[in-house]
Amino acid sequence: MTWTFDDVHEGQELPPFVVENLTRTDLVRYAGASGDFNPIHHDEDFAKAAGNPTVFGHGMLTAGFLAKCLTDAVGVENLRRYKVRFATRVWPGDRITCAGRVVKKYEADGERRIDGEVTATRQTGETAVTGTFTAALPSRG
Amino acid sequence: MAEIDRSLIGQWGPEGRMCIERGKVAEFAKAVKDDNAAFTRSETPPAPPTFLMTLAHWMGSLGETRQGINLDYRRLLHGEQEFEYVRPIRAGDVLTFRSRTKDAYQKEGKRGGTMTFVLGETEFTNQRGEVVAYMRNTLIETADAVKG
Numbered sequence: 001m002t003w004t005f006d007d008v009h010e011g012q013e014l015p016p017f018v019v020e021n022l023t024r025t026d027l028v029r030y031a032g033a034s035g036d037f038n039p040i041h042h043d044e045d046f047a048k049a050a051g052n053p054t055v056f057g058h059g060m061l062t063a064g065f066l067a068k069c070l071t072d073a074v075g076v077e078n079l080r081r082y083k084v085r086f087a088t089r090v091w092p093g094d095r096i097t098c099a100g101r102v103v104k105k106y107e108a109d110g111e112r113r114i115d116g117e118v119t120a121t122r123q124t125g126e127t128a129v130t131g132t133f134t135a136a137l138p139s140r141g
Numbered sequence: 142m143a144e145i146d147r148s149l150i151g152q153w154g155p156e157g158r159m160c161i162e163r164g165k166v167a168e169f170a171k172a173v174k175d176d177n178a179a180f181t182r183s184e185t186p187p188a189p190p191t192f193l194m195t196l197a198h199w200m201g202s203l204g205e206t207r208q209g210i211n212l213d214y215r216r217l218l219h220g221e222q223e224f225e226y227v228r229p230i231r232a233g234d235v236l237t238f239r240s241r242t243k244d245a246y247q248k249e250g251k252r253g254g255t256m257t258f259v260l261g262e263t264e265f266t267n268q269r270g271e272v273v274a275y276m277r278n279t280l281i282e283t284a285d286a287v288k289g
Contacts, residue, residue, distance in 0.1 A: 019174060026172075033165075033172035035197030059219050060194050064173030067190035076179060076187045083223035 002075035017069035069098035074135035149209025250284025
């Protein structure tokens with residue numbers, strides 16, 4: 001069930017979404033789905049030659065996990081704006097926790113809206129991706 | 142170091158065409174581990190929030206979205222990515238897109254060399270002529286490697 005405007009309050013948290021174990025297969029699947037075939041995300045030899053211990057995840061893959069966490073609560077077509085900033089990289093074997101909260105509840109342009117923030121965190125506690133969003137929510141009933 | 146042609150900043154590049162396909166929506170949703178049934182049960186599923194990244198499949202080259210900038214892709218960082226959703230995008234839609242460089246600037250890196258920041262914008266219009274979304278990003282070409 002997605003949220004209604006009446007049911008949310010400022011400070012309310014999004015139900016977390018956790019990717020337990022990021023795999024190389026996940027990176028290859030995202031490369032194919034998105035069309036981002038930068039070899040640094042799937043070619044071990046290329047990644048090492050560029051000075052990395054192994055391949056690492058596309059920033060937009062993590063942003064996609066965060067978007068899933070977000071739209072499970074607000075609904076896909078209610079999203080009005082979504083912006084992400086990339087902080088640190090994610091690696092195969094990582095456990096990625098997506099979470100977020102409502103920051104502001106208001107009315108604008110004839111819509112009942114919320115602004116919020118989302119964060120994807122590695123198992124080390126490091127922030128991988130931060131984001132902000134605006135969504136327009138339906139009224140209850 | 143990136144070269145910037147100021148005369149092209151703000152100018153829209155060539156238009157491209159992008160079909161929103163049901164199978165591709167399902168494939169993309171699976172790739173980002175989004176099990177929302179909306180992406181698979183409908184014949185006209187909505188596009189997931191970051192689906193417009195699949196624009197990469199429809200472009201001739203990445204350079205089409207970087208009007209006036211010649212970047213070194215070996216030193217390129219993706220700083221930020223923003224989506225503004227104006228109207229729903231659903232499978233069956235045919236989108237026309239065009240891109241421009243909104244701004245580009247350079248500054249000295251802390252350890253020498255020049256860093257280049259590029260703010261790009263892509264506009265998406267549907268088959269009814271309605272703007273449906275804007276996608277904006279900030280790319281950073283890092284400073285030249287320090288010698289020694």
